[in-house]
Amino acid sequence: MTARIIDGNALAARVRGEIADRAAALSARGVQPCLAVLLVGVDPASAVYVRNKVAACEKAGIRSLRFDYPQDVAQADVMAKLAELNADPSVHGILVQLPLPPQFDEAAVLEAISVAKDVDGFHAENVGRLSQNQEAFLPCTPHGVMKMLESVDVKLAGAEAVVIGRSNIVGKPMAMLLTNAGATVTVCHSRTRDLAFHTRRADILVAAVGKPRFVTGDMVKPGAVVIDVGINRLQNGPDEGKLCGDVDFASASEVAGAITPVPGGVGPMTITMLLENTVISADRAARAVGK
Numbered sequence: 001m002t003a004r005i006i007d008g009n010a011l012a013a014r015v016r017g018e019i020a021d022r023a024a025a026l027s028a029r030g031v032q033p034c035l036a037v038l039l040v041g042v043d044p045a046s047a048v049y050v051r052n053k054v055a056a057c058e059k060a061g062i063r064s065l066r067f068d069y070p071q072d073v074a075q076a077d078v079m080a081k082l083a084e085l086n087a088d089p090s091v092h093g094i095l096v097q098l099p100l101p102p103q104f105d106e107a108a109v110l111e112a113i114s115v116a117k118d119v120d121g122f123h124a125e126n127v128g129r130l131s132q133n134q135e136a137f138l139p140c141t142p143h144g145v146m147k148m149l150e151s152v153d154v155k156l157a158g159a160e161a162v163v164i165g166r167s168n169i170v171g172k173p174m175a176m177l178l179t180n181a182g183a184t185v186t187v188c189h190s191r192t193r194d195l196a197f198h199t200r201r202a203d204i205l206v207a208a209v210g211k212p213r214f215v216t217g218d219m220v221k222p223g224a225v226v227i228d229v230g231i232n233r234l235q236n237g238p239d240e241g242k243l244c245g246d247v248d249f250a251s252a253s254e255v256a257g258a259i260t261p262v263p264g265g266v267g268p269m270t271i272t273m274l275l276e277n278t279v280i281s282a283d284r285a286a287r288a289v290g291k
């Protein structure tokens with residue numbers, strides 16, 4: 001293996017230490033940061049993500065409130081809880097775990113969260129502000145990727161960046177953040193004609209596809225920085241049940257200059273940025289009341 005490993009666990013631990021210090025300082029000023037998490041239904045992956053978020057809050061000295069709803073809950077019930085949490089000054093961040101069951105209008109739910117408490121950065125106003133390169137709550141996964149690139153001094157201005165995936169929560173905001181940082185960005189997706197043509201030009205390659213080991217070494221430019229956002233559970237073969245990314249680590253790490261592993265790469269940074277957004281929101285709330 002030739003590539004340098006970008007260690008998400010180590011970076012997350014360092015940043016979470018700083019966040020815990022900020023949370024403690026806020027608590028000492030009488031404003032303990034607080035995140036409210038809403039989970040609808042019984043999707044096992046969502047349940048794990050919510051559990052991890054709540055546990056990470058606790059470790060960082062952030063209060064968390066968790067609300068669980070059955071799969072068939074009416075949207076109006078969730079909306080009523082969001083209105084209550086929006087109005088509660090002791091709550092600084094609100095997150096609705098996605099995906100929501102089919103009876104929900106996801107966009108309407110996300111827009112029912114106060115922009116000032118939208119620590120996932122999915123509200124249309126925060127997305128719009130990001131696209132205009134104005135201050136906004138940044139979506140946690142792409143923001144975590146930017147922190148990882150920064151941690152290894154990747155030069156973004158003028159770099160060729162290729163993002164595979166155009167989802168609202170990863171691909172699109174990732175492309176916007178890289179564009180705002182001065183990279184020349186290509187967004188590839190399921191309709192892209194010759195994917196490898198694009199990926200082989202990339203100085204920075206971000207994979208957010210949701211397909212295990214999809215990006216292979218022959219698709220990577222020698223020396224490129226490869227960021228693997230994917231989290232997939234292998235369904236069969238000798239590694240059945242194990243987590244793997246969207247990048248074939250074994251072959252890509254022979255070609256890349258730097259690469260993130262899965263697990264231990266982008267995943268820990270996603271939750272870290274959620275904690276940071278919650279602390280930022282709490283700090284604003286504290287200042288607003290002169291604390």
Ligand code: NAD
Nearest residue numbers: 141165166167170189190208209210229230231266267270
């Ligand atoms: P998604 O399913 O919403 O989007 C996948 C994207 O991949 C789509 O835009 C699609 O066009 C593209 N795609 C599919 N097949 C393709 C192909 N053959 N060629 C090129 N592009 C193709 O998924 P998502 O929510 O963006 O998540 C992507 C991956 O990242 C998943 O594995 C998910 O579990 C993971 N994820 C990880 C974190 C984290 O914290 N690390 C956070 C969110 C998502």
